Amino acid sequence: MITIAVDAMGGDYAPGEIVKGIEAARDRYLDLSFQLYGLADQVPALIQNSERIEFISVSEVIAMGDEPVKAMRQKKDSSMVQAAQAVHDGRADALFSAGNTGALLSCAIFIVGRLKGVDRPALATALPSFGSQHDQFVFMDLGANAENKPNHLYQYGILGSFYASHVLGYQNPRVGLLNNGAEEDKGDELHKEAHQLMLHTQAFNFVGNVEARELLDGSADVVVADGFSGNTALKAIEGTALTMLKQLKKAILGAGWRGKLGGLLLKPAFKSMAQQLDFNEQGGAVVLGVKAPVVKTHGSAKATAVANTMGQIKTMIDQDLVSDTAAFIVENHEALKVKKSAN
Structure with missing residues (x-):
């Protein structure tokens, strides 16, 4: 029990x-x-x-x-x-x-x-993903740590990958790093160094940088961010989704009987989309x-x-999830120490 x-x-x-x-x-x-x-x-x-x-x-x-x-x-x-x-x-x-x-x-x-071996626990959640074989992706850190070092972001890749595989059931989940450009030399020193740590790891399947506009399009199964950027991006997504749904409803109701008839015909599609964006239909944020x-x-x-x-x-x-993550970190303790010393 x-x-x-x-x-x-x-x-x-x-x-x-x-x-x-x-x-x-x-x-x-x-x-x-x-x-x-x-x-x-x-x-x-x-x-x-x-x-x-x-x-x-x-x-x-x-x-x-x-x-x-x-x-x-x-x-x-x-x-x-x-x-x-x-x-x-x-x-x-x-x-x-x-x-x-x-x-x-x-x-x-x-x-x-x-x-043991985790420098900074992080807050992660599953957000809707459109355009990939999976309907959700893991996004972290959502604000547990406002300031991060490259090694922290590297460890988030490990934690997020384990969550995606164990809880969401994804095989070899793709891990991306939230950044202001796709090229590996983009971003500040934190993100450049984190990118290099992730690029040469065998701990997870790193697929490169992910821009904010790509977050919901299925570019990665796990997206890693520093706590400040992650929290800001999450609130922007939530606010945009709520605003768009409200404006869509307002436009339909303001378009006369033709708009209302069209809205009625599209109601099942709107309901499905609203459910994907509704936190009540999803689980909670996890401290990994x-x-x-x-x-x-x-x-x-x-x-x-x-x-x-x-x-x-x-x-x-x-x-x-927890015991398997802990075992992996213990088994790879020396490798993690090497990553940390590189910072």
């Missing part, structure tokens, strides 16, 4: 949508059990069926606006910190939250712990490089997203 520690108080719609999503996941996945960490006056009354669900009372909550590291250190009896502690102590196999991203990253790194699965879903996620993310966590555990 897999046990997932859940921060029931994290997220815009917590604890109601969190509990609802966990119950849906419990009914869907018969080999999952859950520990719900939350306030005693809010969470228990929401649980309709306590089968494979254990409630653990806490006295504090980390708010979205709290300073991450400070909140982790000062709110030791918060739902997020206690859930992370359960994973550290071996009482749970994975950690889930829809709450404060920075605080969850802090809990992942300082409580759950980094894998730590000793257990730690997954963060969108702060405004509702029950559907929560339930789907539980399936994502189950796949990570079933496919031994």
